[in-house]
Amino acid sequence: MTTYGEIGELLPRRAESPSDGEREQSEDAFSRLLDGQQKAHHAALLAPVFTLGYVAGVRFGHTGLALAEVPLPPEDVAMALAPLIRHLEDIAPGDVVLYHGSVTHLHGRSRVHRVVTDQLGTRYDLEQRRDGFWVPSVWDVRRKSITPQN
Template identity: 40%
Template sequence: MESTRIAEQAEETGAPLTEAEEEQAGYALRALTAKPGDPDAALVSREWLSLVQPFFELGWAMGVRTGSTGLAVAGVPVDGATVAHAFAQLNGERAANVLARGQEEPQHAGPSIWQRVRYHGSLTRSHGTYWVEAIHAYGDPVSMLPTLRYDLGELRGETLVPVVTNVRRVSLTPVAEWLTAL
């Protein structure tokens, strides 16, 4: 009966993440995003990792603290397709667009990382359909808005190979398709 509380008297208690939890979560995130055959290389950019790391650490600590990380799947790694799908979902929610542009109006949004696009720019011999593999934002002191340039690539086997770089937004038509696994 000592643990029974009146609703008005309930207090929220808790503790911040420990260094050990942060370290374990960081190790797990790096393991999940490691490129097969090269554990020091990641399948996603550092920017993406830094974006998801706080949420991953939070989820990790919550799972450990609630006991939801039982032995049922101990030693069984998460498959690459599930990890890729999680990053694609984050991308599908347009997190990259919101961060890069500082706006949330879909009609003004350009393509996202790992989205399929049609290139129709000045390099006519390179016209075709590609994946956006990088978005670069450059400061514009006049408008105070970033100027975005896109790097495009194509899949050759399981490798994304750069084809066209430094592409302007007007040279692209986004396609509603995202890369979910390499």
């Protein structure tokens, strides 16, 4: 197996921007990954970062087929993008979020019922749909435990 040190010795050190083919492959992979799960303006902001990682992986040989045509779970995608998304938008009552906090049996889609901001910071009260009704589910949720959804 080739190591990073060997790659540096084998390849010239001239940098090149992503080729048209690499961009096309990256765009296709990105659209399949998100599958409409993020708002258009978020996707536009995240796409260049995704392209950078994708192209770097391809160029250094770390993208061999492991599970071809097997999509990643939306929850995994949301959790991976959460730190970036967190800084892109404020969350308001009525917004749908993906909850991934410490109350694991309540992980999944929730709606923000109330936003509380005080000296401790901003916390969110969430509700989930049960039997056709929105019912309170978890309180005092920190921002890092939720990801905005469409």
